[in-house]
Amino acid sequence: MLGFLKGDPKKKLQKAYEDKLAKALHAQRNGDLRTHGTLMEEAEKIYAEIQALEKRE
Numbered sequence: 001m002l003g004f005l006k007g008d009p010k011k012k013l014q015k016a017y018e019d020k021l022a023k024a025l026h027a028q029r030n031g032d033l034r035t036h037g038t039l040m041e042e043a044e045k046i047y048a049e050i051q052a053l054e055k056r057e
Helices: 009-029 033-056
Strands: none
Touching: 009 033
16 A cells, blocks of 8 residues: 555665666776775676566566
C-alpha cells in the first residue's frame, strides 16, 4: 500500500556507481592509480548488483 514511499534500490545503486566512477576519475587524474584501481573494482561490484536487479525485473 505504501510501496511508493520505498526508495528504488536500483536508483540508489546507480547513484553509488556514478559516485564511485567520478571519484575514480579524480584519483586517476591526480596520479593515484592505486586508489583508482580500488574504486573501479568497487564500481564493478556495484554494476554487477545493478545488472542482477535488472534481470529480476
